[in-house]
Amino acid sequence: MSYEVKLDAFEGPLDLLLHLIHRLEIDIYDIPMADLTIQYMEHIRAMQVLELNEASEYLVMAASLLAIKSKMLLPIHEGDFEDDELMIDMNDPREELVGRLIEYRKYKDAAEKLQQLEEQRTQFFTRAPSDLTDYQPTLQLAAFEEPLNVYDMIGAFQKMMRRKQLKAPLSTKIARQELSVKDQMKHVCSIIKSHGGSCSFYDLFPFEDKPTLVVTFLSLLELMKRQIIMVEQQQNFDELTVKLQNERWEEESLELIDE
Amino acid sequence: MNLLMSKIESLLFVTGDEGLSAKQIENLTDATPWEVKDALTKLQEDYVNSKVRGIELKELAGTYQLISKKQNAETIQRLVDNPTTQPLSQASLEVLAIVAYKQPITRIEIEDLRGVKSERPLHTLSLKGLIQEVGRAEGTGRAILYGTTKEFLNVFALNDIHELPPLPETEVNDEEDQTDLFMTKFQETFSEQKV
Amino acid sequence: MNLLMSKIESLLFVTGDEGLSAKQIENLTDATPWEVKDALTKLQEDYVNSKVRGIELKELAGTYQLISKKQNAETIQRLVDNPTTQPLSQASLEVLAIVAYKQPITRIEIEDLRGVKSERPLHTLSLKGLIQEVGRAEGTGRAILYGTTKEFLNVFALNDIHELPPLPETEVNDEEDQTDLFMTKFQETFSEQKV
Numbered sequence: 001m002s003y004e005v006k007l008d009a010f011e012g013p014l015d016l017l018l019h020l021i022h023r024l025e026i027d028i029y030d031i032p033m034a035d036l037t038i039q040y041m042e043h044i045r046a047m048q049v050l051e052l053n054e055a056s057e058y059l060v061m062a063a064s065l066l067a068i069k070s071k072m073l074l075p076i077h078e079g080d081f082e083d084d085e086l087m088i089d090m091n092d093p094r095e096e097l098v099g100r101l102i103e104y105r106k107y108k109d110a111a112e113k114l115q116q117l118e119e120q121r122t123q124f125f126t127r128a129p130s131d132l133t134d135y136q137p138t139l140q141l142a143a144f145e146e147p148l149n150v151y152d153m154i155g156a157f158q159k160m161m162r163r164k165q166l167k168a169p170l171s172t173k174i175a176r177q178e179l180s181v182k183d184q185m186k187h188v189c190s191i192i193k194s195h196g197g198s199c200s201f202y203d204l205f206p207f208e209d210k211p212t213l214v215v216t217f218l219s220l221l222e223l224m225k226r227q228i229i230m231v232e233q234q235q236n237f238d239e240l241t242v243k244l245q246n247e248r249w250e251e252e253s254l255e256l257i258d259e
Numbered sequence: 260m261n262l263l264m265s266k267i268e269s270l271l272f273v274t275g276d277e278g279l280s281a282k283q284i285e286n287l288t289d290a291t292p293w294e295v296k297d298a299l300t301k302l303q304e305d306y307v308n309s310k311v312r313g314i315e316l317k318e319l320a321g322t323y324q325l326i327s328k329k330q331n332a333e334t335i336q337r338l339v340d341n342p343t344t345q346p347l348s349q350a351s352l353e354v355l356a357i358v359a360y361k362q363p364i365t366r367i368e369i370e371d372l373r374g375v376k377s378e379r380p381l382h383t384l385s386l387k388g389l390i391q392e393v394g395r396a397e398g399t400g401r402a403i404l405y406g407t408t409k410e411f412l413n414v415f416a417l418n419d420i421h422e423l424p425p426l427p428e429t430e431v432n433d434e435e436d437q438t439d440l441f442m443t444k445f446q447e448t449f450s451e452q453k454v
Numbered sequence: 455m456n457l458l459m460s461k462i463e464s465l466l467f468v469t470g471d472e473g474l475s476a477k478q479i480e481n482l483t484d485a486t487p488w489e490v491k492d493a494l495t496k497l498q499e500d501y502v503n504s505k506v507r508g509i510e511l512k513e514l515a516g517t518y519q520l521i522s523k524k525q526n527a528e529t530i531q532r533l534v535d536n537p538t539t540q541p542l543s544q545a546s547l548e549v550l551a552i553v554a555y556k557q558p559i560t561r562i563e564i565e566d567l568r569g570v571k572s573e574r575p576l577h578t579l580s581l582k583g584l585i586q587e588v589g590r591a592e593g594t595g596r597a598i599l600y601g602t603t604k605e606f607l608n609v610f611a612l613n614d615i616h617e618l619p620p621l622p623e624t625e626v627n628d629e630e631d632q633t634d635l636f637m638t639k640f641q642e643t644f645s646e647q648k649v
Contacts, residue, residue, distance in 0.1 A: 011350055012375030057375050104372060106427050110356035111349070113424045117415040121644065124315070124326040124416075124497060125335050125468045126276035129544055131520070131570065135534040150619060152611050153297060153387035155410040156547035159276055163470075203570070231595075260503040268508025269526035269534060277544045287532050302506075310456040311500065331464035337482050338468065386620060391601070411510025 012103045013061030016043060021101070028101060031094055033069040038066055043222050068093045082220070184219035185228075192229065193243045201240035263290055264297045271316070271325045278322030291333075299323060318418035320409050326359075354380040355389060359411070360426055363393050363404035382406065389414060458485055458493045459500075466511070466520045471570065473519030477489060550574040550584060554606065554618060558588050558599035576600065584609065 010016040020039045021028055044058055125212040193198050204216055220242070223229040232241045266288050270279060279287070284295050292358065303316040306328070317326045325337055354377050357369050370377050384390045393406035407420060417423065461483050465474060474482070501510040501523070507561065512521045516632065517576050522530055549572050552564050565572050579585045588601035602615065 011353055012373055014374040061374070100372075100374070104374065107353060107356045107360070107372065109427050110360060110424070113351050114356055114359070114415060115346075117417070121414060121416040123329040123332040124317070124325055125327055125464075126319075127272075127468050128279050128470045128570070129275035130273040131471050132273060132530065132534050135527075135531050149391070150612070151388055151391040151408050151410075153547055153610075154386075154619065155408060156544060157412075157551040157555075158388050158410050159413070159544070160548050160551075163276070163569075178387035188516040264506045265508040265523060266526050266529045268506070269522040269529060270508070272509050272520070273530055273533065287536065305506065311459045311463070311497075313460040313465070314467050325467070327464040327468050328460060331461050334461045334466055334482060335464055349458060359576050445532070 011108075013040075013058050014101060015108070016040065016058075017061070018101060018105055018108070028098060031098065033065070033072055033094065037065045037069050064097070065155065068097060093144075181215055181219045181222060184255045185223055188219050188223060188242075189228065189244065192242055198241055198243040201242055204242060260294070260298065260301070263288055263294060264302050267295070267298055267302060268325075271323060274324075275325060278324035280320065280322050284323070285360055302332050317416075319416060320412035321418060331453040341396070347387075347402050350377070351380040351383050355384055355407075355411075358384070358405050359407050359420070362406035364406075365404055367402060369405075455489070455495065455496070458489060459497050462490070462493055462497060463520075466518060468520070471519065473514070473517040475516050479518070531646060545570075545572070546575040546578050550579055550606075551600075553579070553585050553600050554602050554615070557601035559601075560591050560595075560597040560599055562597060564600075627632065 010019065017040065020026075020036060020043070021031070024035065024039065026032060026036065037042050040062065041245055044062060047202070188204055191204060195203065204220065219230070220229070224231060230241060230243045267284055268390070270284065270287060281292065281295055281299070284299075285292055288295070290298070299316065306312045306315045313323050313328050313331055315328050317324055319326070353373060354369055357372055358364055361368070366377060366381060369381070381390070386404055388408055388410040390405050390411065391408050392403050394404040396402040412418070412420070462479055465482055466480065476487065476490050476494070479485070479494075480487055485493070498511040501507045508523050508526055509520045510523050512519055523585070541631070549564060549569060552567055553559060556563070556567075561572060561576060576585070583603055583605040585600050586603050587598050587608065589599040591597045591599055607613070607615065610618075
């Protein structure tokens with residue numbers, strides 16, 4: 001008998017056995033040990049790739065299959081039954097194995113259900129809590145009421161990552177690559193001007209996409225160097241304010257900038 | 260009633276993925292538990308019945324939260340840049356299932372059940388914030404006991420650990436059936452031989 | 455039309471405080487500018503006319519976003535005033551996670567990561583003594599660099615910052631490494647054994 005064996009598809013010897021039992025349509029409560037053992041060995045032999053630390057586990061199982069098989073071959077003599085000790089030995093040698101297989105199968109099924117739940121969870125999205133700064137009292141009271149552990153922190157981080165994946169480049173590929181620092185400097189100046197000569201740092205970064213952020217930032221640095229704008233911060237945590245230094249900046253002067 | 264529903268919608272809207280418990284909603288709206296329950300039920304009915312609404316109500320990880328309507332999943336997925344969350348591997352799912360149903364549980368117990376070493380999936384699950392150390396086992400080793408986290412509930416859209424689908428069979432019955440079967444077989448063999 | 459409204463509500467719901475432009479909505483829903491305009495108008499009418507709704511539509515500089523209904527401002531205020539329901543604890547926790555793992559880090563870097571302004575949580579965390587200024591960044595801005603404090607270690611029962619579990623940032627490689635080191639020996643053994 002030959003067939004394709006993909007061993008990395010199995011989660012260990014128990015998984016492999018369950019697979020065989022299913023494929024051979026064996027009654028799990030009455031396993032023909034000889035057949036199963038042969039099949040198991042066939043598969044083990046066909047393994048091309050095996051994990052170093054799992055190899056031993058497959059081996060141990062192989063050994064116990066052989067042990068069970070040979071136990072079942074032991075001749076049963078009449079009269080032996082009167083001996084109590086032997087009675088205990090007469091328990092079906094497969095019993096423990098069957099118990100393990102059934103127990104393992106339960107969790108394998110449960111894992112499948114979890115997978116379905118995981119899949120279903122991708123069908124809906126939550127939103128970040130709103131920015132309630134406007135409602136916030138100046139002094140904030142206790143931020144954490146319950147005792148926290150590091151897993152709360154990791155949880156918070158994961159939530160953020162889930163949310164973050166909804167940040168596709170929304171302003172779809174409008175060829176913004178051609179954006180030059182020079183052009184952006186002009187643009188920045190006009191934004192500040194439209195805000196009446198000074199605006200928040202954030203107003204200058206309305207887009208999420210990286211190239212624009214970088215170019216805008218570079219243009220700000222360039223404008224600061226040329227003392228066309230000034231950046232101010234009143235206090236820690238305060239917003240940065242960008243001011244036009246010289247109200248009468250000339251577009252022409254920007255034209256002279258070398259890129 | 261309408262006003263209460265409106266208030267609740269506002270509250271749940273601003274609290275986003277943190278959500279609020281029924282108790283918190285009661286306190287914030289000065290409504291009775293009964294009124295809140297009623298308003299929540301009516302809100303969800305509204306959401307589901309109205310073709311215009313794009314949101315729904317869900318109990319997630321112990322709080323009520325607004326979520327986007329499942330029918331619109333495809334539309335929202337167009338917003339998804341690069342999925343940051345990979346689905347879990349088979350090994351991780353198995354270990355997670357065992358931890359979820361048998362918590363608190365040690366690594367050795369998990370490995371006994373699976374028949375394979377399980378350090379790596381345990382590590383992965385910890386890193387993803389799905390399981391955590393919940394204590395130490397009695398005895399010499401003082402082995403780490405694992406349990407699931409709130410993030411676990413979030414990822415699998417559960418409100419509570421008891422919302423997990425029941426295990427196929429309970430262990431006890433299983434063992435009983437099994438021994439019964441073996442006993443019958445054994446007795447059969449036995450009596451045949453006696454004859 | 456109803457379906458479009460539902461889609462738009464879903465989209466605006468998940469994009470939160472960022473909102474979407476009409477153009478973006480058109481792209482995401484494959485609708486014409488007219489249809490989108492129309493749907494937005496109808497949505498806003500619905501929100502305003504319905505006593506049950508707790509949200510409304512706001513247009514700001516060409517961007518549409520959902521906000522909580524102004525009539526419910528008082529309720530929202532109670533939410534903010536109430537320390538046990540403060541939705542900011544999630545924000546603080548996020549910022550704290552970022553500072554803990556990426557210190558020293560500037561505010562801008564934090565905001566880049568979170569995609570939202572983070573002054574307020576930084577302020578709270580400073581007040582609580584969980585983070586502190588640990589230096590200034592090189593360069594023009596000389597921005598403040600933040601790091602965690604001893605109190606932080608206390609609160610999270612850590613001896614040392616290195617005791618933090620690794621960050622789930624880079625996707626954990628869930629695939630198991632594979633090796634065939636054992637294989638040769640293994641196959642030999644079993645081919646010898648006649649089963």
